[in-house]
Amino acid sequence: MKDHAQFAEDLALYAMGALDEQARRELETHLGTCGECRREVEALRADLALVAMSATGPQPPQRSRQRLMDAIATGQREESKVRTMPPPQRGWPRWLILAPVAAALVLAAVCGVLMVQVQRLQQALAVERQNSEQARQVVRALIDPAAQRMTLVAATRRPPRIKTIYEKKKGLVVLIADSLDPIPDDKVYQLWLLPANGGDPMPAGTFSIDSSGNKVMIHNLGSMGIDAKAFAVTVEPTGGSKTPTMPIVYAPEG
Amino acid sequence: MAGTQAPNQQDDAALIARLRARDEHAMADLYDRYSGIVYGVALRVLGDTTAAEDVLQEVFLQLWRRPQAFDADRGKLAPWLAVIARNRAIDLLRRRPAEDDISELPISTGVNLEDTAGRRLAVEKVRGVLTGLPQEQRKALEMAFFEGMTHTEISAKTGEPLGTIKTRIRSALSAVRKAFA
Numbered sequence: 001m002k003d004h005a006q007f008a009e010d011l012a013l014y015a016m017g018a019l020d021e022q023a024r025r026e027l028e029t030h031l032g033t034c035g036e037c038r039r040e041v042e043a044l045r046a047d048l049a050l051v052a053m054s055a056t057g058p059q060p061p062q063r064s065r066q067r068l069m070d071a072i073a074t075g076q077r078e079e080s081k082v083r084t085m086p087p088p089q090r091g092w093p094r095w096l097i098l099a100p101v102a103a104a105l106v107l108a109a110v111c112g113v114l115m116v117q118v119q120r121l122q123q124a125l126a127v128e129r130q131n132s133e134q135a136r137q138v139v140r141a142l143i144d145p146a147a148q149r150m151t152l153v154a155a156t157r158r159p160p161r162i163k164t165i166y167e168k169k170k171g172l173v174v175l176i177a178d179s180l181d182p183i184p185d186d187k188v189y190q191l192w193l194l195p196a197n198g199g200d201p202m203p204a205g206t207f208s209i210d211s212s213g214n215k216v217m218i219h220n221l222g223s224m225g226i227d228a229k230a231f232a233v234t235v236e237p238t239g240g241s242k243t244p245t246m247p248i249v250y251a252p253e254g
Numbered sequence: 255m256a257g258t259q260a261p262n263q264q265d266d267a268a269l270i271a272r273l274r275a276r277d278e279h280a281m282a283d284l285y286d287r288y289s290g291i292v293y294g295v296a297l298r299v300l301g302d303t304t305a306a307e308d309v310l311q312e313v314f315l316q317l318w319r320r321p322q323a324f325d326a327d328r329g330k331l332a333p334w335l336a337v338i339a340r341n342r343a344i345d346l347l348r349r350r351p352a353e354d355d356i357s358e359l360p361i362s363t364g365v366n367l368e369d370t371a372g373r374r375l376a377v378e379k380v381r382g383v384l385t386g387l388p389q390e391q392r393k394a395l396e397m398a399f400f401e402g403m404t405h406t407e408i409s410a411k412t413g414e415p416l417g418t419i420k421t422r423i424r425s426a427l428s429a430v431r432k433a434f435a
Binding site for chain 2: 016020023061069125146169
């Protein structure tokens with residue numbers, strides 16, 4: 001298990017996305033609890049931005065400016081041309097040229113198979129993107145110095161724990177639940193935001209834990225800029241409630 | 255008052271405010287001010303003018319569509335755009351799915367990047383630092399930052415242990431930071 005000093009060595013690579021998957025995940029867990037490392041990541045990002053700016057100089061072609069203004073004026077969605085680097089050139093295999101009919105049949109069959117594969121890949125990619133996007137949101141919340149952090153502990157027992165990270169400007173709450181107790185199948189846990197202005201608790205997402213009692217949830221409040229005094233968790237019927245049902249099972253420490 | 259300043263004297267916050275008000279000319283002003291940075295970074299990463307131009311279009315269009323993605327209170331546009339351009343170009347280079355890079359967190363720096371002169375100075379200074387680095391440090395930083403290689407890939411390519419790669423990159427960045435301290 002890495003110690004703080006070892007994690008500190010990884011910060012520069014992390015700041016530019018050059019850590020591979022596992023090292024990145026381990027470091028992000030560390031960042032969740034280490035303010036010093038979070039601040040260093042912020043400073044490194046600034047250093048890297050300067051490095052990026054060292055490439056300033058070459059001017060884009062004249063037409064680019066007009067192309068941009070045209071796209072904006074017509075309000076078109078510029079389809080991302082996503083010009084990937086061209087693949088290596090391949091010649092046509094000989095048999096394709098020499099046997100057109102057979103080739104056509106084979107091609108049709110191959111295309112059919114490829115279509116299915118493409119569809120499956122697209123579905124997998126969509127799921128992956130969702131997971132990646134979720135992971136990215138968690139990461140951004142973890143390293144954002146302005147996010148409000150709170151650890152919720154069981155009101156009556158330990159050691160189950162819930163961490164909440166609230167990004168007020170985005171109206172996003174990240175919840176990381178750890179070793180919570182199981183609850184009946186017809187119930188869910190529900191997170192509440194307790195507004196600083198003393199207003200009613202706001203629903204902030206329902207969640208169910210996995211077999212280890214863990215859960216990561218990202219909830220979009222739908223409203224931004226709400227000052228939060230605290231967060232709390234209750235147990236509610238499946239689907240959640242509009243107002244919390246007592247007792248509060250998780251509340252901020254102290 | 256920001257609204258009465260000549261466009262080339264308006265600060266980032268004023269330009270973004272005009273953007274939010276859907277002032278298309280603000281986009282032209284932003285382009286004139288920052289296209290050199292965005293295009294330069296993209297070209298550095300991709301080495302292809304057409305691809306770099308596509309990145310340029312994408313980044314500015316995204317900014318037009320979501321000006322609220324940039325928080326003028328917490329950072330400056332120049333470094334923010336530079337990093338977004340780099341990330342988008344790396345995604346393209348490494349054939350990764352397009353991420354929503356415009357949601358990049360603000361970059362807060364004490365360096366003056368608000369005006370043309372300040373930016374020019376900063377670019378000269380950082381170029382000087384990078385040129386002055388020991389070659390293995392500069393190479394490691396370039397591979398990670400401008401080529402998007404992971405630390406494992408760099409280690410494999412150079413034959414150097416992971417720890418050495420990490421140290422070289424940290425030293426390079428430390429030199430940059432010292433130069434601007």
